[in-house]
Every structure is written in C-alpha cells, then in structure tokens.
Amino acid sequence: MLLTKTNTLDSVSIYLNEYQLSFYYAESYFLYKNHLNYLISRLNKYKSYQENTERKKYFNLLNDAYSQNAKNVNKIVSTLKSNVSITAYENLKVNSTNNTQTTLKDFIYLRRDWCFLPEAEEQLKTTIDPIKQELSKIKFENNNSLFLGCGVGRIAFEFENVYKKIYATDKSFSMIWHLQKLLNGELINFYNPHEKNTHRLENVAQKYIAEIPKEKLNKVKNKFEAFVSDVLDLPFENKSVNAIFSIYFTDVIALKLWFQQINDKLSDNGLFIHFGPLDYFFSDEREMLTAEEFRQFFESKGYTTLVDKIVETPHLEDSNSISYKVYRNWFFIAQKNKKEDIEVNDDTVLSIKEPISYERKGVIKDGIKENEVNLKLPNGNFSGADSVIQILKLVDGKNTFKEILIKLKKNGFVINDSDEIKNLLIDFLKQEIVTAN
DSSP: OBOOOOEEETTEEEEOOHHHHHHHHHHHHHHHHHHHHHHHHHHHHHHHHTTOGGGHHHHHHHHHHHHHHHHHHHHHHHHHHTTOOHHHHHTOOOOOSOOGGGTOOHHHHHHHHHSOOHHHHHHHHHHHHHHHHHHTTSOOOOSOEEEETOTTSHHHHTTTTTOSOEEEEESOHHHHHHHHHHHTTOOEEEEEEOSSSOSSGGGTEEEEEEOOOHHHHHHTTTTEEEEEEBTTBOOBOTTOEEEEEEESOGGGSOHHHHHHHHHHHEEEEEEEEEEEOOOOSSSOGGGOOOHHHHHHHHHHTTEEEEEEEEEEEEESOOTTSSOOEEEEEEEEEEEEOOOOOOOOOTTOEEEESSOOEEEEEEEEETTEEEEEEEEEETTEEEESOHHHHHHHTTOEEEEEHHHHHHHHHHTTOOOSOHHHHHHHHHHHHHTTSEEEO
C-alpha cells in the first residue's frame, strides 16, 4: 500500500523523492541549527545573569533546562549534517523573519503526549473520546488509517483499538525522530522552561521524562508506522486508505492545496476526520475558510457530512504555568461517496463543465510552420494536445458520442479504435472536466 521508501535516516523513514530530499535535509538542518543557536544564546544570557545573587537560583534553573534541550537538539543537527548538500543549502529560500524560537515545538508536545500528566491526559481525553464515540455510530472499513501532522504521535497511537493498521506522518524531521526513539523503547529527557507566568521557582524549569510504556508498545507492535512525508504528495496508492485524520493540522496549509491528495488516497466510503480550531497559520485571507465553507467544499466534491459540531478543550495546559489556552474545536467527519462506474455509449451526450484554455505555439523552420498545442487542465498541462482539442470542440452538449465519431471522420480524423476516444472521455468525466447530460 505504501510506495517505496525514499530514504531512512537514524531510523526515521522519509517518503520524499530525491529532489525533495536534498532540499528537505538542507532546510531542516538550517532550521534546527538556528534553533540550537537560539538556545545557546539564551544560555549565554542566563550565565551572565547568574552574577545577580538575588535571582541566582532562577537563572540556574533556566540554565539547566536550556542546556538539556540544547543537547537534544544538537543530536538532531548532527544527524542531519552529514546529509546536507552544499548546493541545496546555498540555494535555500528562507523566511527572513526571525522565528527560530518557535521552530521546535517538540518538547511541548512530548510533555502533553508521553509524560501522562493529569492536565495533559484531560486534553487528550476530551479530544479522542468524542471522535471515538462518533465513529462507533458509523459503519466503516477499519483496515487502516492515516494521521496527518501527527507530531509525536500520541493521538494517532490511541486509535490502535479502532484500526488494524495506523500510519502517522509529519513533515517535521524532529517530531518523527522523537516519536521513533520512543517507539524503539528509548526515554527522552527534556525541560519545558517558563521564564514568566509562574507561581513559584519550582515551576520555572520542570524536568520531564517521555516514554511509551511497554504494555502500550506491545499493543501496537507491527500495526503502527510513523514516517516523514509531504501532505502534497502522500506516499500511498490511490483509494488505499480507509480514514484520514487531520487533528490540529487542517489549518496549517490551505485546503485547496491538499484536498486532491486526500481525495485520491481515500477509499470509496472512506472517512475524513477533522478536529481543531480553524486558526490558519498562513497569511492569505482568501483561503481562510469558515467551517461552513469548509463543509460545503467537501459536499461539493461528493462527500456526505456525518458530524458537524463544536468541542471545547484546554490546549497544552501546563500546571507549571498560571495561564493556558482553551480551544473551541470544530469537529467534522465527512464520508467519501462511492462513484458509480462511468460509462459512455453511442447515445451519451457530453458537455464541457468549465471553459478550458489552450495555447498553440508555432515556429518557422525551413519554411515549415510547426505547431505545439498545450491544453490547460485542472490537474496540469497536457502537451501535444491537438487531437484532444479536436475531440473537445465537438463536446457541445448536443452531439452524442456516435455523432462525435462521425464528425471526426468527416474532418479527416483517423479513428482506428473508438474505445481509445471513449476512454479519454471517461477519464475527463472522472476528472469532472466534462459532464454527461
């Protein structure tokens, strides 16, 4: 079901093509190296402040926290370094905004997911339980599921009793690196430092140990797989995934960019499950859909809405901080309707759904004009499309398929196999480029 692996780095499976991989390593190294530099700058700052005897304990605590986290990030940087191409690194297009302090959120999610703290377990429970309750009311295939933007994996992990196979993916190398360490039975030591919003000194820099208990690991043996991939190019065969979960992920990338991928990968009657706020981490307001618009988009693509409600949860609450967020999450489940087999017979009348653009380019060579025709379709350009355009010009909402064939012959079109033209039109019907009247 999964396509061939592109690469494995320090036990992390990475499903990216070779071209993507080179820049992925370079970009990841750049981001984590910058984050490491940020941690080091904080350490140097706190060391200089330790001369302040009145707050020496406070700065000692922060120094211990950032030192441990820096060691962890340095392991990631060292792992990536040997795979970075100088050419790819020099050609990186990076955001000039200094946001290195927010690059690595792993420690926040490790605390929530794998330290089994009361407030963290409460968020997980109020997220997972409503989804499981609604799924219990729905008839669906449970062979497998895919969790997009899985982070360090706890939410995906908790569906081991619902699906026979769970795939968890994230584009963040560090998230999957940490998750894989835990899946390998390792412990991860880290801190979540709080310079502000704390009650006592003991809340400033709490040390944590993340681990997956052996009894939990035994439950998912051979049925849980985590890997790096890009939501814009998911490494699955078409119609091979029974459910795709987007929990706190949907608003990371504009829907129109990734919808076709999940639509292609979902099996007939497969489920798409969204849970989270529509917070939108991009700047184009044109793509910041309301929940209603989001639902209507899915319905326009042949999905049936099964769940549409709001569920309130605390978000990443930390008992060491005197503040935390509360999310009103939109919970949405849509089922992909199975399309009936599409047929074209002699009496079928076809229409073009939306105007289709094409361009004809010509060059003069030895007195001969040679034309290249490009057809612009929703899923990309189709070059050498002169014959296709001749066919589409006859798709006018009046001609039957039989009449199209007759007119093509009169126009000098050589037809050796009418099934070839029929299959082309069926493909256009499936892509919703043309419709059958």
